[in-house]
Amino acid sequence: MRLTQLSEAFIRSAAYERRFLHKNPWDLTMVVWIPLLTVLLIWWIFSQTQITNLPIGVIDQDNGPVANTAVRYLDASPTLSVRQMYYSAAEAEAAILQRDIYAVVIIPEDFSRNILSSKSAPLILQVNAQYGTHSGIIQTGVQAVAGTLSAGVEIQRLIKQGMAPSQAAIAYSPISIQRISLFNAATDYQQFLASTVIPALLHILAMVIGATTIGRELRDKQLGHWYGFIASAQAYDNLNGSISANISDSANISGNVNNNVADNTVQNIAALSQPAAKLPNSTAKDNTNQKPVSTLPSVHMGVLLFGLLGKYFWPMLAYGLWSILALWLATPQESVASSAVFATYLGLLLLMMLSFWLGAIFTLGSFSLRMGLSATGFISAPSYAFAGVTFPYIAISDSAKHWSDALPLTHYLKLHIAQMQMQAPVAISLPILYGLAIATVVAMMLTALLTKRALAHPERWGAR
Amino acid sequence: MPPLSTDHNAKVTQPQPPVQGFFASFFQTLTDVFKDKGIVLMLIIAPIIYGFFYPWPYSSEVVNHVPVGIVDKDNSDLSRTIVRYASASPQLDTRRFLDEQSAKEAIWADEIAGYMVLPSGLEQNVLSGKAASVSVLGNGGYFLLNKNVQMGFLKAVSTVSAGVKIKKSVAQGAYAPTAAQNAQAVPLQIVPLYNQTEGYGAYVVPAVSIIILQQTLLMATAMLIGTWYEQRRHQTSISGWLGRITALSTLSFLIGCFYYGWAFELHHYPRGQNMLGSLLFLLLFCPTVATLGCLLGLWFRQRERSMQILIFSSLPMFFVSGYPWPADQLPTFLQIVRWFIPTTPAINTSVQLNQMGASISQVATGFYALAALWALYFALLVWLRWYNAPKRRQVS
Numbered sequence: 022m023r024l025t026q027l028s029e030a031f032i033r034s035a036a037y038e039r040r041f042l043h044k045n046p047w048d049l050t051m052v053v054w055i056p057l058l059t060v061l062l063i064w065w066i067f068s069q070t071q072i073t074n075l076p077i078g079v080i081d082q083d084n085g086p087v088a089n090t091a092v093r094y095l096d097a098s099p100t101l102s103v104r105q106m107y108y109s110a111a112e113a114e115a116a117i118l119q120r121d122i123y124a125v126v127i128i129p130e131d132f133s134r135n136i137l138s139s140k141s142a143p144l145i146l147q148v149n150a151q152y153g154t155h156s157g158i159i160q161t162g163v164q165a166v167a168g169t170l171s172a173g174v175e176i177q178r179l180i181k182q183g184m185a186p187s188q189a190a191i192a193y194s195p196i197s198i199q200r201i202s203l204f205n206a207a208t209d210y211q212q213f214l215a216s217t218v219i220p221a222l223l224h225i226l227a228m229v230i231g232a233t234t235i236g237r238e239l240r241d242k243q244l245g246h247w248y249g250f251i252a253s254a255q256a257y258d259n260l261n262g263s264i265s266a267n268i269s270d271s272a273n274i275s276g277n278v279n280n281n282v283a284d285n286t287v288q289n290i291a292a293l294s295q296p297a298a299k300l301p302n303s304t305a306k307d308n309t310n311q312k313p314v315s316t317l318p319s320v321h322m323g324v325l326l327f328g329l330l331g332k333y334f335w336p337m338l339a340y341g342l343w344s345i346l347a348l349w350l351a352t353p354q355e356s357v358a359s360s361a362v363f364a365t366y367l368g369l370l371l372l373m374m375l376s377f378w379l380g381a382i383f384t385l386g387s388f389s390l391r392m393g394l395s396a397t398g399f400i401s402a403p404s405y406a407f408a409g410v411t412f413p414y415i416a417i418s419d420s421a422k423h424w425s426d427a428l429p430l431t432h433y434l435k436l437h438i439a440q441m442q443m444q445a446p447v448a449i450s451l452p453i454l455y456g457l458a459i460a461t462v463v464a465m466m467l468t469a470l471l472t473k474r475a476l477a478h479p480e481r482w483g484a485r
Numbered sequence: 486m487p488p489l490s491t492d493h494n495a496k497v498t499q500p501q502p503p504v505q506g507f508f509a510s511f512f513q514t515l516t517d518v519f520k521d522k523g524i525v526l527m528l529i530i531a532p533i534i535y536g537f538f539y540p541w542p543y544s545s546e547v548v549n550h551v552p553v554g555i556v557d558k559d560n561s562d563l564s565r566t567i568v569r570y571a572s573a574s575p576q577l578d579t580r581r582f583l584d585e586q587s588a589k590e591a592i593w594a595d596e597i598a599g600y601m602v603l604p605s606g607l608e609q610n611v612l613s614g615k616a617a618s619v620s621v622l623g624n625g626g627y628f629l630l631n632k633n634v635q636m637g638f639l640k641a642v643s644t645v646s647a648g649v650k651i652k653k654s655v656a657q658g659a660y661a662p663t664a665a666q667n668a669q670a671v672p673l674q675i676v677p678l679y680n681q682t683e684g685y686g687a688y689v690v691p692a693v694s695i696i697i698l699q700q701t702l703l704m705a706t707a708m709l710i711g712t713w714y715e716q717r718r719h720q721t722s723i724s725g726w727l728g729r730i731t732a733l734s735t736l737s738f739l740i741g742c743f744y745y746g747w748a749f750e751l752h753h754y755p756r757g758q759n760m761l762g763s764l765l766f767l768l769l770f771c772p773t774v775a776t777l778g779c780l781l782g783l784w785f786r787q788r789e790r791s792m793q794i795l796i797f798s799s800l801p802m803f804f805v806s807g808y809p810w811p812a813d814q815l816p817t818f819l820q821i822v823r824w825f826i827p828t829t830p831a832i833n834t835s836v837q838l839n840q841m842g843a844s845i846s847q848v849a850t851g852f853y854a855l856a857a858l859w860a861l862y863f864a865l866l867v868w869l870r871w872y873n874a875p876k877r878r879q880v881s
Binding site (some may be wrong): 118144193 | 531670679681688693805810811816
């Protein structure tokens, strides 16, 4: 009996929410379509996985053959493209200020002469370091060209001195370095940025949904109505009616709030006592043996918990589905063990649920949808910056590390990168999964408790 | 439907008299902003808090002492020399590992960011003039760290390598200073311009500040207009709209000055290279964003919806702005669509003026783009006003 009561609370709450979403295209879009579009948009933004052909300029004050070779090498580098030759520093600086180019390579006057006389012949790279991404890639590219030139010059020199070419290469660099990027070997930005930005955005959206789903009941003063509906079997028959009453209320929100405040309270009381009585054009049948639903005196925690689960059932379904899409996109061509993908998916699901509850907690805690959303924005929107992906966690200042550690996204992304990119054994990431699971359960309990508190304070409903 | 429509009629027949004039509307807007703590929080308090909060993780600016591992399989004088040089590097913080497996596990556990393997027989190969190589394994998952690991080890190894070369040249009869000079025939001198310390915060925060300014102003404006819509107070004359936009952008302009004059100063970011230009930019940017906010408010028609829709949009807007990710790498369609967002010209223009010190004529494109956006948004606003007007008369 108890069990059926709980499952009925779940089913009724889900049905209530389905009706609401069906009638409110804005909310439906937020729950279902915006997350899908976000996943696809981010993937699309980074669809060109490598940065190529960044425009640079060259000032060639030497014009010798080696200098010409240098310009050719620079242009041939996949990451660089020599946009233009400049003849004065002022011209080049203006081009950098206008962002026509992001760097200028200066080949000094005596470049060729120094090389011929076996002196060191430096190249000068002036790079716009304000544009960090561009600057980093250009520095690496030009450095590589300088290395190639050096090797060519020196090996040539050694051969002239009568050394065999193979020997010359070794003598040039007695200890060579093999640079190996262990994971994400191709420095693929889609893998690096897109696959981590998507969970960050889903986290933000899920917190917004979490705040909205319960927050609109508070704002529209429908929380008691909702609980009454999920808790009493009689109300089930009047599903159509009660929901449409609720809809008309929401429509009024976009109407005149000033008048509405009084209205709403009246309606609300009416709704509480007899949900079906004021149905505008209820398809429902006879409401004659309708009993008044009194909600406030006894709130059953189990019913409340299952009701909340039912209320968040559709968002969970949608975000669960799009999470599969996100991970499918993020799975690199190289084989990732299915256990790793599964663990990551589990982590992402937990992150989504935790985000729903966190959004709800901030809203219920402040009794205001607006405050809940403000807190959500404050916490979730910059969380990617604190998560230690673009700026390494190791380098984050010590005080900020505490904040970073408190954010669920940080932990999820650690798991994500370890499993999806570094091919770590699943066991290494299990603590993160446990942690997320515990946090989710605690947050869910807290949400239920706060909902109970909110039900006990109808005088605070309706805050904007 | 009858109950609903009577309800609706009742509201329209007794609307609050809309304020029409420019100045009346200007002061009405200011009064409403300061009476509404939700809007004060979003428009004024939030950007001030963000001015401290967002740069927080980057306060150390440059990544140093990255923990790395070394697996020394050679255990010779040469390999020990390389280890010594690597541990002396300020970029690295080295730890020894017995084998590659334990080093790899340390990477998975996030204890180190990469490691170097010195193979057995290294010294012997070098001494006998055979090809010898060491491997540096970085974690490609983290770009910035990987660069540090590679560069740190590269410097250590090439210093030792150059030492070996010089010894050999000298042995072959070369004069030592000449040999030392020859370490690399074409060295590269890198001169970082503008952000001379190459700090990460100095790179990212000035751009993100513009996003923060835009998002808070958009949300606050749309929230205000949405609230007025609920109260049926959203209609006004054209000069009334101008008054509203002026009021909101004045407040946002002051916040912009807070960023330019104080937040950047506090964190020692490059700033104020062209202050007059920067202020002119704000004078154009704030009204553009405020006008877009009015449009969104009329579209959302509900107080809280601006936050629901806009909170998540900051990151995608940042990525299509062309600042963190070169714009010509974007799909062609996005390259066009992105110009409908104010931050697209605004981030680059602001950074060029304030951080790099470009002249106004050098950022003319940005100014034209912002002016065009403002004109577009305002035209839409006027059109919406005209489009909604007949309907309103019909109902009443």
